[in-house]
Amino acid sequence: MDHTEFRVKAKEMVDxxxxxxxxxRDRRVYPGVQPGYLHKLLPTEAPEKPEKWDDIFKDVDQHIMPGLVHWQSPHMHAYFPALTSYPSIMGDMLSSALNVLCFTWASSPAGTELETIAMNWLGKLLALPECFLNEKNDSPGGGVIQTTASEATLVSLLAARTRALMELSKLNPELQAAELLGHLICYCSDQAHSSVEKAGLIGLVRMRYIESDEGQSMRGAKLEEAIVADKEKGLVPFWVCATLGTTGSVAFDNLREIGQVCQKHGAWLHVDAAYAGSAFVCPEYRHWLDGVELADSFAFNPSKWLMVNFDCTAMWVxxxxxxHRTFNVNPIYLRHENSGKAIDYMHWQIPLSRRFRALKLWFVLRNYGVVGIQKHIREGVRLAQKFAALVLADPRFExxxxxxxxxxxxxxxxDNAFTERLLKRLNARGYIHAVPACFKGIYVIRFTITSQKTTNQDILDDWNEIKIVASEILTDVFGSENGNIAVVKKPRISLKETRELNATFGTSLLLANSPMSPKIVNGTHAAICDYEQVLTSCAQTFAQLKMEPKDSPEMRRRIRGIKMCGKKFSLDSCMDMVQGMMIEQPLPQFEEEREDASNGGFTY
Incomplete structure (x- = not known):
């Protein structure tokens, strides 16, 4: 392919x-293929002669696409999000074309410095403490882009291990590092990601799993108890991993409690917020970050929920x-005249070479802005809440x-078998895709909002698919789509009975005051309640809002009429009433009202 053909085919690729x-949305999200399907469709050896691009891409459509799980689909609910976006795609396109390697400042100055700037931007967006940023030449901390959260976990464990071995060597100079290594022990929750266990295996250190509480959260008291017991055995606690947003249930370890225990015992605290970290761009979710200033390292994946395509893991130390002490190797061919004056990210990671990942992160932050990213996160949370409401409204589910x-x-x-059977059949049908989790013996289906394209209708469609399959399974087992759940039929209450229960109930509740635009509501949802108490409570609540009280002779007469009448009025009338009650001090009377008052009567 020459540059002329590239111009044409690249534009076709963008389309x-x-x-x-x-x-x-129209594609089957989960493929219906079996292992080995592609081996039967493609040759066993590479072609001897060049092939035409059109022939190559024809195989993509015919053979590759049918075997893919479509992670960007609004019907993809497995794992956690792995989102991309148009600015991120263009960032990767440009990065691939430039193909610069950013292992030292000298190897690509702009690549290194843009990464520092983008990580400072992102750290501020999450409201991380200043100690994690690198905005001054003498800043000890800073951010770096790793490939995955798994790698960030391993990097932090190895750095903590180096620090612990150095301290132990000073106290025990006669012992070799290999002998000291056997005394080290680290900790995580029993709900921590499997990558934490893998990091312990690679680091050749013992790992103790702390039992989580009823909310799947690791607490400080349990951690303290385990550390004290291990110290009595001659072990040295050196590293703790706290999880913010566990894989099974998006539970949050108590960061402040854990941080205080780590400080007391001199252990490195690493925070794994792979999925949930993106949510901290919204202030309302930052309460889970309480205590982050006690951490030594923090990592999350913009490649999950922040619409920066894989791979991109943000890590701060x-x-x-x-x-540097852990990963610093300095052969002569990697040295440069600015070594020590500028950041060389090769000392912050396990591999030497690194891609220009900062470009796509920078593109997304600029193209969406803080407001756009916050809107995206909040919409995902709202859709999950909508799905939860649908689940809770069906007595067969919990x-x-x-x-x-x-x-x-x-x-x-x-029984767990019902849910397991439901999940297998849902995935086999291919319309939606989900994966299971199990905590404390309870088998569940994880339903994650993974696409920024997901709409209310998508949620309704997916829930309908779940209900259809559930009905089939329960009918097969119990002979009824309700299974063994006794569904209580709600009694129908007539308007006459309602009026007998509440003599002041009026039909005007069902219609707005404006005859040209009646707002009809379902009267079966009207609550029987103490009208005066509700009205007062509403007034107190709305008084906290920034609402302009309505005041005019007509409005005053209208409110007096509502107060004197025994009937109930529409929502519009009630809102007028509330706004009238919000006025703490009586407003000056209009001339028309003063005349009414002097005559000792009211005007209607």
């Missing part, structure tokens, strides 16, 4: 990508020298754990 993402952010863990009531 193909745009069409794919725009129409992805308080003290970058801990990374949500055994509180739902946080954009994920809901639900199940069919009864």
């Amino acid at each position: 193909y990508i745009a069409d794919y993402l725009e129409n992805i 308080k003290d970058s020298t801990a990374l 949500i055994p754990q509180p739902s946080n952010l954009g994920m809901v863990a639900f199940r069919l009531k009864g």
